[in-house]
Amino acid sequence: MKTTIEIADPLFHQAKALAAQEEITFRDLLEEGLRTAVEARTRLAASPFRLRDGSFKGGRGLHPGVKWEDLAALAYENEGGLLRR
Secondary structure, X not given: OOOOOOOOHHHHHHHHHHHHHOOOOXXXXXXXXXXXXXXXXXXHHHOOOOOOOOOOOOOOOOOOOOOHXXXXXXXXXXXXXXXXX
């Protein structure tokens, strides 16, 4: 199928040079790029995002006597680059 598209001049010249360097046609390079982009987007749409399991496997959870509130206070202890005392 024939079509007309507008490509930014710098990108066009870069692609033409690359096609010449690889001894392929500009059309072949363009089709390869489109196939790659379509396949990547199709693959992303077909498979939902899955968050990897980042669980810590080394222990028994919190140490005895440590409360979640204490962890929050420790996490924000250096907020703003200043150590609160």
